[in-house]
Amino acid sequence: MTTLMIRAARLVPIGPTASAPREPVDVLVEDGRVTAVVGRLDPRPGVEEIAADGRWLAPGLWDQHVHLGQWTLASQRLDLAPARSPEDVLALLRERLLTLPGVPVIGWGHRPGTWTRDVTVSELDAVTTDVPVVLIAGDGHHAWLNTPALLHLALPVRDSVVRETEWFAVYPRLAGLVGNDGTSPEAFRRTLEAAAARGVVGLVDFEFGGSRADWAERWGEGCDLLRVRWATYADTLEETLEAGLRTGDTLPGCDERATMGPLKIISDGSLNTRTAWCCEPYADAHRLEYPAGQANLSGEELRGLLARAHAGGLEVATHAIGDAAVAEALAAYAATGAAGSIEHAQLVGREDVRRMARLGVRASVQPAHLLDDRDLTEAVWPGRAERSFAFRWMLDDGVELALGSDAPVSALDPWLAIAAAVHRSADDRDPWHDEQALTPAEALAASVDGQPTVGVGSPGDLVLLDADPLAGHEDSAATGHALRHTEVALTVVAGRVVHSAL
Incomplete structure (x- = not known):
């Protein structure tokens, strides 16, 4: 462990009743912990000193929901975020195929939820011939593949997109489609460095198909930069429990900065795919096989997973976007006594927010999603926008908030998330339901993994x-x-x- 002295820093007060000295202070970090916060420290031979020159010091930021492998890959993918229609996507794809003929294409970022028609495999085949193409929607819940890609990935040939559970299962096989898939330790290191440049000191990795062995390998190859909590899914739950790993334990092959996180469960779908499970039908329910979305697991299956994880010492992170999914997840937490979070909680009922507080279940939310989903929410959840991204209800009712990005669905940038929670608009329009907005102090407090104002005993995880x-x-x-x-x-x-950057 190193010893570090930061001189003349102004402390940012964190917490509803927090205070901080008005004048700059010196901060000493020894063996990974803050051991002194005083007006002036005497010099210490051999100790690195950093002149803050009156800058502002706060606990380091966390991103509580990241798919790190996908985010790392995103920089090498065809960017489909500008597309506003299937025709736009096909035009971008044609340009890529002309630039790199014969090279398989992985695209990311289109938002088909606002499109006026469904897409087909056959129209993609007409553009791509024998080159495998996989175009992943911006919410990560489905992909538009051509026939060569379907065959390569051993998927049944069809004329529609691949959705939800079927897509999540096939995602790890993309590496075999594109060869060098950009997830080398060097690529991960670049991603972690970019996160550190935004003040991130830790993240929760919910990567599909990942393993703790992957992290042990990366850790020894220079990816020991930030704190990491690795989440397991149901398919590796028994293996994780057999290894005796409980939430908070150090991952084998790493040091104490890389730990076991929660069991991740995806209990429903997403807004864009109309598979988020809701209490009321979608406005365009006539187009849907399931008018109100659908659950990915029965209530019995969900309770069984929570009970198994809880008995083994694991917290649980339950993806629930629709209000019906949130209600079912909370019922499962209540029945099993499991601890953990609702991930996303995008549409909630008022009483369910209060129940979340009573149960002590965290709301792990991604404010930047509201920037993308504002117009679609108004279109397909009419009359429900006031219950979307209901951060003020949650905070006022005593729910613990934890902000994240869901990268690559949104950028791994805590300041974007904080700004979205505060302003709730991405353009010149007025804030969207600003009665649910947070203050900057509240949003920052929800971004530092529960740490208070920097003081003696604080982790040596800091941002200036x-x-x-x-x-x-x-x-x-x-x-x-x-x-x-x-x-x-x-x-x-x-x-x-x-x-x-000093």
Whole structure:
């Protein structure tokens, strides 16, 4: 462990009743912990000193929901985010095929939820001939494949997209389609460095098809930069339990910065695919096989998984986007006594928020999703927008909030998430249901993994900022703009500098 001294830093107060010294202080980090916070520390021979020069020091930021392998791959994929129609996607694809003829294509980012028609495999085949093409929707819940890709991935040939559970199962096999898939330790290291440059000190990795052995290998190859909590899925649950791993345990082959996280369960689908399970039908239910979406597991199956994980010492992270899925998940937590979180909680009932608080279940939410889903929510969940991304209800009722990105669905950027929670708009329109907005102080507190204002005993996981993140501005638009453009001067993990712009 290193010893580090940060001189003349202003502390950012974290928490509803927090306070901080008005004058800059010196902060000493020894053996991974803050051991002194005083007005002036005497020099210590051999100790690295960093001059903060009055910058603002806060606990390091966490992203509580990342698919790290997918996010790492995203930089090499065909960017389909600009597409507004199937025709736009096909045009971007034609351009890529002309640029790199004969090379398999993995695309990411189109949002078909607002399109006026369904797409077909045959129209993709007409453009791509024998080149395998996999185009992954921006919510990550389905993919548009051509026939060569379906055959290569051993999927049944069909004329429709591959959705939900079937897609999640096949995703890890994409590496065999594209050869060098960009998930080498060097690629992961670049991703982690980019996260550190945004002040991230830790993340929860929900990658599909990943394994703890993957992290042990990466850890020894230079990916020991940030704190990582690795989540298991149902298919590796028994293996994880047989290894005796409980939530919080150090992953074999790593050090204490890489630990066992929760069991991840995907209990329903997504808004864009109309598979999020809701109490009421979608507005375009006439187009859907399941008018109100659907559950991926029965209530009995869900309770069985929660009970098994809880008995083995694992927390549970339950993906639930629709209000029916949230209600069913909370019933499972209540029945089993399991601890953990609802991931997303995008549409909620008022009483279910109160129940979440009573059960002590966290709401692990991704505010940047509301920027993408605003218009679609109004279209397909009419009359329900006031119950979407209901952060104010959650906070006021005593639910613990934990912010994340769901990268690559949104960028691995905590300042984007914080700004979205505060301003709730991505354009010149007024904030969307600003009665559910958070203050900057509340959003920041939900982004630091429960840590209070930096003090003696704090983890040596710190971020030094060029500007005060809690500074007042004339309105939420100006506040959101300032938050999105926050500059990170220094990021420290366990007392080790992992990013410096000084």
